[in-house]
Amino acid sequence: MKPKNQRLVLILLALAAVGGAVLLAMSALRSQAAFFYSPADVVRHGRPPADRAVRIGGMVRQGSINRHGDGVTIDFLVGDETPNTIRVRYRGITPDLFRENSGVFAEGRFQADGLFVASEILAKHDENYMPPVAAGNEHKSGSLE
């Protein structure tokens, strides 16, 4: 093989590899990406199917945190600027900054009865940070400009 041809083969291989990567990424994203739902989204678009991992976010409603007898499971309501809420159940240690009237993200699945069972509650790292839901449109205009 001439060096010139070899270079061509290498370029084609590289393109094929990158193209394959993008195809693989796209198909995996379709099945694995977790869509984000706010309480209002659940009402607007309907609940996602139970086999699909999604992420929800909003504010923990005042007075809604309810601890189970085992001491490690809690139920709470996540709300947003609309009157809608999502019932969430989580078994585990809540993040340091998890509390009422504070922003929260949870990843998990909806049950058939509308209860959201969280596999993970995401800590917000910074007390100055407001979740986009709470900050409203400010975030949208500010993020990608």
Next chain:
Amino acid sequence: MIAEAGLAALWLAACLSLLQLLLGAAALRPEGQGLLPSIRPIAVAQGVLAAIAFLALIWLFLRTDLSVRLVAANSHSEKPWLYKFAGAWGNHEGSMLLWVTVLAVAGAAVALLERRLPQRTLIATLAAQAAIGLGFYAFLLFASNPFERGPIPPSGDGAGLNPLLQDPGLAFHPPTLYFGYVGISIAFSFAVGALVTRDVGPAFARAMRPWVLGAWIFLTLGITAGSYWAYYELGWGGWWFWDPVENASLMPWLAATALLHSVTVLATRDGLRAWTIMLAVVAFSMSMIGTFLARSGILTSVHAFAVDPKRGAFILALLFLYIGGAMALYALRVGTVKEGSKFDFVSREGALVVNNLLITVILGLVFVGTIYPLITEAMGTRISVGPPYFNAVNGPIALILVAIMGAGPLLRWRRDDLAKLGGRIAIPALLCAAVLLALVLLEPGMGWLPLFGLTVAIGIGLASLAPLWGRNLRRTPLFTWGMVIAHLGIAVALAGMASESAFTKETLVAARPGQGMRVGPFAVRFDNVEPVAGPNWTAVQANLVAWRGEDGARLPLHPQQRLFPSAPGSPTSEAAIVTRWDGQLYVALGNPDGQGRWQLRLWWKPFVTLIWLGGAMVAFGGFLSLIGRLRRERRTRGEPAEALA
């Protein structure tokens, strides 16, 4: 006074970098020959001035000069001195100043130390370096001035450092990563220099290689340290979260790893010329994107210090300018890069090409997964891409890559024979098969990724030692040792990852003092909870004792919930970790349940320490290679291409 001096030094350094760029560009024209000797001193002076500015900032933080806005917002007079010192870069402005300082000092080092490159290429390199620095100087001076004065806060003291950052990790993790990013930018400047002067070849590759290697060592260390820091500080028991900011450091590392291997082909066999330059461009782009993701505030994480759209826009503009410029230069000049020498597909070069392709694919997959949510969010749909995606797409490819890593070093350069290779890898391949069989029989129900991960790790761990077989170990060159240790480190880290994900045992309880519990092979007794005080925090501390077997050693564990008065209302969890030879026992203290019980989360993580031991081995292997290369180069200076191990 110190603040003004620092700012002045920064302005001067910025002006010098502009001068360095203009004079460098002029010197490269045929009529500008006379300017050539003036460039090196400018680069050195620029490095010195940037260092002065950075030292001034450290001085302000050490003295807690509250009239400086940045200090008042991020420091506190009662912090231990280490955190005052490291706190200088535990914020947006300071970390950008550190970035630009490392860049300028590295530029000065190139100007002082680099003697292998033709002078014109070196000047082009320094000019490119100045162009990169200039954008960041502008960013600092116009959008993130660290020396800005402000009103003294009414409380009479600073607001304090984010408690999560108050950790020795802060002194180590950001600087090492920045050394890595900047090292890559230098490798990129070399590539630009070589493109401009049409000088891409083995000599250029040998000049660039130590910088790539050095950058890669620092990135490896920075990522390993960051992973361990997150593991023990965040209290979730995980060591890698596929957080976009983690990916931002992983992507330059992947690109640098590919570049490191291709630059070796270029240096020793004069192959993969255009590809190596392309990788330098990609690696630089990735380190720019990493800086952008971490610094623009576009991502919410512990790394995003400030959410300021103006800054995000500024960095985004820089990003497009630099990456666009780099790509445009590449597209314009790649035609002038001559063909390299050819090789068979079954050869060391061929294996390295496959390595490069697979790493590029992984890089592409991580990149898409990291950027995709940002793009969809801009279009109005919010999604998150997490571990399910990254593990599913990267796992299999990474395993193939590691398998090839075991075989590649056993191939000869230029041409080899597959049948002979089969003979060389027969024993590791048999070991793989035996491990796989044993795991399937003894540990049914193991996930396929950890299953194959452990199999490949053990087999390839053995294979990675194979290049030493039949050699006189005392006469084996240092860089061969480096390669063997780095490859072994990858296998070791992979074994740790697989073991952690397959064999971790977890217990979550709400327990009263005096209560006992079990986690994996350990019995644990929860004794009591007591208040303790540190230098600038108070804490609730749980006292536990763990033991394995009836007469096992009693291991004390003291997880805490710390509260910093400077950040009231945001306690941080300090996990207690006990390391044994075969793993770590990890305990995090949760909240009281109001009825006298405390939440406790315990993990037994077999061989989890191998992850970071492996990372350290990889970096150490790189270090040995670097020393070995530099020593050989000193010995054979002036002679043409060396023979390779």
